[in-house]
Amino acid sequence: MPELPEVETIVRQLAPDIGNKRIKTIELLDPRFEDLETSAIDGARIVAVERLGKQIVISFARDSAILGAIAIHLRMSGRLIWIPEQKTKATSAPEFLRAASLKQEHCRARLQLEGGSLCFFDTRRFGTIKISDTRETFLPRGLDPFAKEFTAERFGELLSNSQQAVKVWLLRQDKLVGIGNIYACEILYAARVNPFLSVAKLSPKQIGLVHASTLSILNAAIENCGTTFSDFQDSHGELGSYQEFLKVYNRENEDCVGGCGEITRVSQQGRSTYYCSTCQK
Ligand SMILES: [Zn+2]
Known part of the structure; x- marks a missing residue:
């Protein structure tokens, strides 16, 4: 299971890739996620990508009003992969997935953004996606080792x-x-x-x-x-x-x-x- 450094690695990479991008739509491809309330997400803009504990939390807003946040927990086998648009064109998308040992059928959710898509792959399906109207919902109970309070x-x-x-x-x-x-x-x-x-x-x-x-x-x-x-x-x-x-x-x-x-x-x-x-x- 990914620990703090793995999740931090993903967040540091994703922030420049997807930060400030507009969300065209969210696709939930796993029946486990069908009850998620997604109506506020389409058309919103990503304003923050951060690690809260072991979760990757993506905040979204419209006209500078924060509308909510999506929290992804990778658990055992979840992977969050940024696929830029040039790689999703017919010839190179399967190649990209093969090179990363990913299978399209293991894609459980997808954020279609301007310039590419953020795909949540999960072979074993223990990973979770939660959506809330505030990121505070996802603050962990424990102290973060990188918080300045951790003396x-x-x-x-x-x-x-x-x-x-x-x-x-x-x-x-x-x-x-x-x-x-x-x-x-x-x-x-x-x-x-x-x-x-x-x-x-x-x-x-x-x-x-x-x-x-x-x-x-x-x-x-x-x-x-x-x-x-x-x-x-x-x-x-x-x-x-x-x-x-x-x-x-x-x-x-x-x-x-x-x-x-x-x-x-x-x-x-x-x-x-x-x-x-x-x-x-
Ligand atoms: Zn020794």
Whole structure:
């Protein structure tokens, strides 16, 4: 499932591609979406493309009056692909889809814009589309790691009153939004903190290290356009490259880059935790 860096990658690419474009129409091709209220969308203009938690939120307006927002959650296999008009002409559209391993029948929704179309492909159909008259509907409960409020001090406050293992805590979307299994493992390795340590036992120094590692790991992943597991693609149909930089995730029995031993995989509350038992004592 895409985590924060993958969704941020898509949003940063889409913003210049579709920002300020007029929406000709929205086509909902999956019966799951047939109850969505779309009447305000046709003819409106896209005024913002942003990431709210792990959702891609597209706000639309008419004559500078905000009419609403569309929120897309990719879940397991959703992809949001911008297909500029020159690529949709008869010869090149199938080629483009084939090159990106996409099938037309997996297109579940389409925003027809001036200059091209934004297609939501989803093979497994867990992805969601929601429409509301205000973007505030889609604000996540948890704090965003890239919000300026996310300081080491605030992080310490969020951690208080919990006895959970730090790895399990990092996955809690009601506390900190956007971190999934891959980056939780990588953040704790970078901070040299044991994933099974209770957050109540984290020292102030460790809290500072986990905070700093959260930002550095997520930033590095965004710079490399996310991680390609379960076939993540960005909005141009390209694969991410951060998996080449992973230090522990999916590296069971491989050597720790610190040269101290092998990476261990342990099931922790039903999810695989990867760590180095030497570096992360
Ligand atoms: Zn190690």
